[in-house]
Amino acid sequence: MTYALPLLVPTKLTMPQLRDTLVLRTDLLARLGPHPSTRLTLVVAPAGFGKSTLVAQWLTRRSPQQPAVAWVTLDEHDQDGPHFLAYLVGAVTRVLSDACASTVALLKTSASPLYVMLRALLVDLSQLSTPLILVLDDYHVITSEAVHQTVAYLVRNLPPQCSVVLISRTDPPLPLGRLQAEHEVTEIRADDLRFTKAEAETFLVKMTGHMPSHQALNLVLQQTEGWAIALQMAALSQFERTGYDHLPVKANRQIAEYLADEVLAQQTDEVQQILLRLALPSRFCAHLGATLVGLAPADAFSGANGRKETGRSGSPSLAGKQTSTADPGHLWMAEQIEQLVQANLFLAPLDHEQRWYRFHPLFRDLLLRRLHLASGEDGVRALHRQAAHWFARNDALEEAITHFLAAGDEPGAADVIEQHFNAAIIQQFQVWMPPRLLNLLPPTLIAQRPGLTFLTARKGSINLNLAQLATGLEQIDAQLAATSPDETILPWPTFLADRDNLKGILCYWQGRTTEACQLLEHAAHHGSAFTVVRQALIYLGLAYIATNRYGEGQQIIASLQPKHVDPRSPWLTVGRLSALCGMHYLAGEFSALRRDAQRLLQVVEEHGMVASTWISYGLISLGFEAYERADLAQAADYFSQLVRLKYQANPIMYLNAVIGLAVIAAVQGLHAEAASYEQEAHAFAIEEGSVAFRNQALGCSVRLALLRHDHATALALARQIQPNPHFGLSVSFAFPQLTQIVAFIVAGSADEHHQAAALLEQAQHHVLTNHSTRVAILVLTVQALLHQARHQTQAALAALQQAIQLAEPRAMIRSFVDFGPLLVPLLNTLAQRGVAPDYLKRIMMAAERSGIIAESAPMTTPPLDRPEVLTRRETEILALLAARWSSKEIADHLIIAPNTVRKHTSTIYSKLGVSSRREAVAAARALGMLPPE
Numbered sequence: 001m002t003y004a005l006p007l008l009v010p011t012k013l014t015m016p017q018l019r020d021t022l023v024l025r026t027d028l029l030a031r032l033g034p035h036p037s038t039r040l041t042l043v044v045a046p047a048g049f050g051k052s053t054l055v056a057q058w059l060t061r062r063s064p065q066q067p068a069v070a071w072v073t074l075d076e077h078d079q080d081g082p083h084f085l086a087y088l089v090g091a092v093t094r095v096l097s098d099a100c101a102s103t104v105a106l107l108k109t110s111a112s113p114l115y116v117m118l119r120a121l122l123v124d125l126s127q128l129s130t131p132l133i134l135v136l137d138d139y140h141v142i143t144s145e146a147v148h149q150t151v152a153y154l155v156r157n158l159p160p161q162c163s164v165v166l167i168s169r170t171d172p173p174l175p176l177g178r179l180q181a182e183h184e185v186t187e188i189r190a191d192d193l194r195f196t197k198a199e200a201e202t203f204l205v206k207m208t209g210h211m212p213s214h215q216a217l218n219l220v221l222q223q224t225e226g227w228a229i230a231l232q233m234a235a236l237s238q239f240e241r242t243g244y245d246h247l248p249v250k251a252n253r254q255i256a257e258y259l260a261d262e263v264l265a266q267q268t269d270e271v272q273q274i275l276l277r278l279a280l281p282s283r284f285c286a287h288l289g290a291t292l293v294g295l296a297p298a299d300a301f302s303g304a305n306g307r308k309e310t311g312r313s314g315s316p317s318l319a320g321k322q323t324s325t326a327d328p329g330h331l332w333m334a335e336q337i338e339q340l341v342q343a344n345l346f347l348a349p350l351d352h353e354q355r356w357y358r359f360h361p362l363f364r365d366l367l368l369r370r371l372h373l374a375s376g377e378d379g380v381r382a383l384h385r386q387a388a389h390w391f392a393r394n395d396a397l398e399e400a401i402t403h404f405l406a407a408g409d410e411p412g413a414a415d416v417i418e419q420h421f422n423a424a425i426i427q428q429f430q431v432w433m434p435p436r437l438l439n440l441l442p443p444t445l446i447a448q449r450p451g452l453t454f455l456t457a458r459k460g461s462i463n464l465n466l467a468q469l470a471t472g473l474e475q476i477d478a479q480l481a482a483t484s485p486d487e488t489i490l491p492w493p494t495f496l497a498d499r500d501n502l503k504g505i506l507c508y509w510q511g512r513t514t515e516a517c518q519l520l521e522h523a524a525h526h527g528s529a530f531t532v533v534r535q536a537l538i539y540l541g542l543a544y545i546a547t548n549r550y551g552e553g554q555q556i557i558a559s560l561q562p563k564h565v566d567p568r569s570p571w572l573t574v575g576r577l578s579a580l581c582g583m584h585y586l587a588g589e590f591s592a593l594r595r596d597a598q599r600l601l602q603v604v605e606e607h608g609m610v611a612s613t614w615i616s617y618g619l620i621s622l623g624f625e626a627y628e629r630a631d632l633a634q635a636a637d638y639f640s641q642l643v644r645l646k647y648q649a650n651p652i653m654y655l656n657a658v659i660g661l662a663v664i665a666a667v668q669g670l671h672a673e674a675a676s677y678e679q680e681a682h683a684f685a686i687e688e689g690s691v692a693f694r695n696q697a698l699g700c701s702v703r704l705a706l707l708r709h710d711h712a713t714a715l716a717l718a719r720q721i722q723p724n725p726h727f728g729l730s731v732s733f734a735f736p737q738l739t740q741i742v743a744f745i746v747a748g749s750a751d752e753h754h755q756a757a758a759l760l761e762q763a764q765h766h767v768l769t770n771h772s773t774r775v776a777i778l779v780l781t782v783q784a785l786l787h788q789a790r791h792q793t794q795a796a797l798a799a800l801q802q803a804i805q806l807a808e809p810r811a812m813i814r815s816f817v818d819f820g821p822l823l824v825p826l827l828n829t830l831a832q833r834g835v836a837p838d839y840l841k842r843i844m845m846a847a848e849r850s851g852i853i854a855e856s857a858p859m860t861t862p863p864l865d866r867p868e869v870l871t872r873r874e875t876e877i878l879a880l881l882a883a884r885w886s887s888k889e890i891a892d893h894l895i896i897a898p899n900t901v902r903k904h905t906s907t908i909y910s911k912l913g914v915s916s917r918r919e920a921v922a923a924a925r926a927l928g929m930l931p932p933e
Contacts, residue, residue, distance in 0.1 A: 008090040015071040015135075016056045023203045025054055028192060032058050035066050036133060036163040038186045040155050040179055043167045045190035046344040046360075047262040048229025051167045052137055054193065059133060059165075067131035067161075068095045074136060079144035081114040082107065088154075089121065092132065100124040118150055126159035139168040148173055155179070170343045190344065194226030203231055215918060219884045223361060230362055263345065264366065274336055275345065276374060279367035281387050281399065283350055283358045286334035291390045292383060295329025381407045392416045401440045405895060410445045417441075418451040418491045439872060442895050450479045451491030454499060461505045461535070463651050464692035464730075469506050473499065494532075497523045501536040508539050511726045513546035513770065524562045533562045534575040538617075541579035545586045546729060548771040553583060570607040571614075574600055578617040582731045588774035588810045590625045597621035616642050616649035620656055624733065627660060630813045630846040636664045655684055655693055656733040659700040663733070663818075666707045667850055674704055686929050689872040692730070695721050699736030702743050706820065711747035718743035728766050728775035735775070738763065741782050745789050746822065756786055777803045777815060785822055800826050801835055808839045817847045870911060870929070877904045882921045882930050 032041070043051045059069045070091035078084050086107050089100045103121040106112040112120075125132065142148065152174045155164050166172060179185045195203060200221055204212045212220070224230035264272060277292040278284045284292075337357065341347050346360040359367065372380055388403035397420060404413035417438070438446070438456055446452040457472025459465070476499055490496065504519030520540040524533050537557065544553025557579045565572055577600040584593035601618040609615070623638035639657040642649055649657075662677035681700050685693035698721050705714035718740045727737040737759065744756035760783060767776045780803035787796035800823075807815065816823060824847060831840040870878065873894075880890045887905070891898040909915060912923045924930040 008087060012073045012075070012087065013071060013091045013094050015060070015069065016052050018053070018056055018060065022053070022057060023195070023199050023206070025057065025199065027196075028054060028188065029058055029061070032186070032188075036165065036186070039158055039163055039184040040176070041163065041165040041186045041188070042172070043165065043188045044169070044171055044344065045193050046169055046346050048227060049190055049193045050228035051193065053228075054188070055135060055165055055167055059135070067133045069133045069135060070095050071135045072137065074138045074141055076141050078142065079147060081144070081146040081150055082117065084147045084150060085114065085117055085121065088134065091134065096128065096130060096132070099128055114146065114150065118153060122154070122157050122159070125162050128159075128161060131161040133163055133165060135165045135167065137167045139166050139172055140170045193228070195228060195231060196226070197221060200226065200231055207232065215884070222884070225360060227360065227362070263363070264370070267345075271340070275340070276367050276371040277383065279359055279364045279371060280380070280383050281403070283356050285355050285357070286330050286337055288387065288390050289337065290329035290333040291386055293333070295332060385409060385412070388412060388416075395420070398440070405440065410442065413441060414445055414449050414452055417455065418449070439876065447475065449491070450476050450495070453479065454491070454495065454502070457502055458532070461502055463688040463690045465688070465690045466506065466509050466692070469502065473503055473506060498532045501532045504536060505539050508543050508546070509726060509729060511729070511769070513543045516543045517547055524560060533565070534571065537575045537579040538582055541583040542586060542729060542731070545583050545772060546770040550583060550587050554580060557583070570603055570609065573603050574609065574614040577603065578614060581617055581621040585621065585624060585731050586772040586774055588777060588807070588812060590628050590810055590812070593621050594625045597625065613648065613650050616645060616653040620653040623657060623660055627664070628812055628814050630817065630849075632664050632667065636661060639664070651684075651688055652730070655681060655696055658684065659696060660733045662700055663703060666704045671708065678704055683929050686870050687875055689870070689875060691722055692724070695724065695736040696732065699734055699739040702739045703734065706743060706746060714743045715747040715752070725762060726766060726770070728763070728770060728772050735778065738778055738782055742785065742819070745782070745785050753786070753789060760786060773806060773810075777807050777812065780806070781816065781819060781823070784826060785819065788822065788826060796826055797829060801830055804830065804836050804839065808836050813843055813846050816843050817850055870908065874904055874908050874911075875929075877901060878908055878920065878924055878929065881905065881917050882924070
């Protein structure tokens with residue numbers, strides 16, 4: 001075929017050829033329709049996203065009656081207006097040879113003004129009998145204002161039978177407002193072009209000839225984020241041989257070369273420098289960016305030890321950008337980021353306001369490598385220090401700590417944590433920081449700082465890791481003893497009183513309740529931080545119960561005025577009410593529990609404290625009370641509200657709410673729902689790394705197995721519950737040790753009955769020494785079951801009658817119903833003897849509603865084989881293994897040696913009974929240690 005304009009390059013007028021590996025983008029094609037429905041179709045995305053391929057796929061699937069397609073692939077030489085117009089005409093005449101005669105004639109003369117030729121083209125197009133689609137590919141290379149004006153005029157005045165498809169890496173500088181208002185623009189963006197999981201799987205099958213495994217598919221999607229060219233390079237590099245930790249070196253090198261050539265090299269030196277600095281943090285905003293390029297004041301975070309750094313040390317600023325106007329750096333950087341977004345330089349907004357951004361991870365990897373080459377290790381550490389100070393000033397503690405450690409500034413990381421806790425004390429914050437932040441710090445650093453050691457000990461008090469609490473307190477005493485009184489610098493003013501608070505909590509859990517009362521009262525009256533006192537108030541109330549001072553303790557709690565605390569503070573009110581709720585629960589005083597829990601939630605709502613941890617104390621208390629009244633629907637509602645809070649809630653309360661929902665679902669016959677809550681209980685217990693939490697989760701499993709009449713599973717799981725001589729000191733939905741005894745009685749042999757008797761004797765001793773009425777009622781009822789199992793009927797009736805007499809004034813119902821059908825004959829006998837007839841009638845009615853009297857057929861489910869509990873570090877590594885991190889990446893992230901990672905991994909395999917990473921992740925998901933894939 002001959003062309004009317006023979007100097008045009010023919011390949012620029014050819015639509016890209018579609019390969020055999022083409023993936024049919026069904027959803028996008030359906031969205032676009034059989035042909036363009038608007039005057040302009042914009043396909044805008046960064047390099048390698050498959051823009052041209054999608055358009056070619058779309059336009060080659062036309063039927064014979066569909067419009068003709070004129071395709072022009074532009075390049076940097078197409079900046080002249082007439083030259084550009086010649087290519088448009090050449091593309092049209094290539095598919096419609098008789099078209100555009102007037103415009104061709106004008107182009108051959110080379111004497112007509114551009115606007116005359118453009119008008120001639122529009123007249124020629126209006127005379128076409130065949131609809132036409134004009135495609136302008138690689139439009140981002142056009143920098144000529146004349147060409148932009150030509151395209152804008154052309155699109156604005158297109159005849160109805162014509163449309164334009166514009167393919168670009170950046171938004172074209174065209175006045176599109178009117179067209180958009182008239183709904184005459186269709187837009188396809190990068191997020192639309194990302195391959196879905198199904199599309200990626202199809203693509204990889206076509207590229208490699210075989211179906212990728214789930215692990216490999218998830219790996220490649222996670223690391224490429226559906227970016228087409230990266231998927232292709234991964235497939236060509238045989239990525240499945242990497243063990244699913246990361247993309248292979250070959251793929252990473254190819255992707256880096258592509259990005260360097262197609263993206264980074266196209267930017268000015270100044271833009272490249274900005275990109276390198278912005279890539280340092282995992283997310284950035286204009287304020288942070290201005291700091292990193294040296295345009296904003298970088299006043300340092302002032303650490304607990306008074307250390308202060310400017311944050312600019314060793315970091316060169318961009319020349320010529322400093323200015324004396326108010327915050328010019330931020331404004332300038334905001335403009336630069338906006339330009340980067342418009343240039344589609346692999347930025348993704350992280351919020352609706354588009355204040356925060358991040359780079360595509362593969363592009364960020366390239367930028368970080370270039371940053372290290374350009375700035376050297378010292379320069380990069382200086383930038384990390386700048387970022388650390390910025391994040392610290394803006395209360396982004398996790399990122400501040402991460403950057404301090406990356407800068408090699410461990411004292412800075414310690415300062416930011418201690419300083420923030422000191423601020424929390426001064427301002428009476430309800431929550432100071434997520435405990436997980438401490439896991440970012442190396443143990444050697446924590447061991448050197450009494451403040452950090454205190455915080456790890458406090459974390460142990462929160463998740464009932466008593467070994468961690470005890471060890472931390474011992475280390476604090478050793479650290480303070482190692483320095484003379486004159487040299488000792490306390491991390492914050494109330495440190496010693498705060499330490500005594502934790503000692504009081506430890507004494508409580510060790511059963512030294514009188515000593516606990518003394519320590520907790522002394523610390524509260526003599527200056528302990530209220531941030532710590534609020535926790536101690538709870539334990540002080542429980543200690544009053546354990547020392548048989550329920551009435552006196554209520555008065556003391558209600559009037560206790562900690563030093564340094566405003567007596568009108570709503571935080572003090574909710575702290576007192578939370579403590580009273582714990583006291584009422586252990587005392588079995590459920591009407592008082594309901595009253596004070598409702599008051600607590602009222603104060604929380606009135607003072608806008610709904611997002612606080614304290615709401616969990618009110619919700620769990622009302623849930624406990626509703627459950628005990630046998631109002632399961634209301635109890636489930638309170639528990640569900642608490643579960644939705646999860647990490648905002650107190651972890652003990654959260655776990656109890658999950659277990660409560662599991663038991664309620666099982667009682668109602670919803671065994672699949674119960675199993676899901678059961679799995680969450682075990683997963684959370686493993687996450688917290690506490691033996692007490694693991695016992696709670698195991699107790700839940702035993703209870704559910706008994707409700708299913710799966711005695712073998714109940715017995716096997718009950719044997720895994722570890723001893724706790726002071727189990728009844730906790731405010732718990734149920735007591736694992738009592739559940740263990742019940743399982744031994746119901747499902748065990750004579751040997752288990754003997755073991756149950758020994759455990760029950762310990763429980764009775766606990767009741768005598770710790771004065772918890774609710775626990776006493778439960779222990780007496782379990783004792784009745786044991787006597788009955790041994791055919792000691794009179795002793796069984798005597799024990800149960802004593803329990804009924806204690807429970808009747810407290811209107812306790814479910815505490816008896818939950819023991820199941822074995823208790824019914826004893827309750828009937830007591831009723832026949834005239835013991836509390838009205839009360840027993842209510843219990844029997846609740847039992848009948850639960851289906852306990854008309855016992856259902858046993859049902860079986862596969863037993864849950866619970867692994868040995870993982871440590872916190874092992875749990876972290878397991879999660880990173882599931883995310884396909886390599887051992888080296890894990891070591892760098894956790895700041896430990898690779899050999900240590902391998903040792904932890906080996907221990908994880910041993911505990912899970914597996915031999916590979918893939919098996920470990922699969923087993924952990926099956927056991928609820930990890931979320932579903």
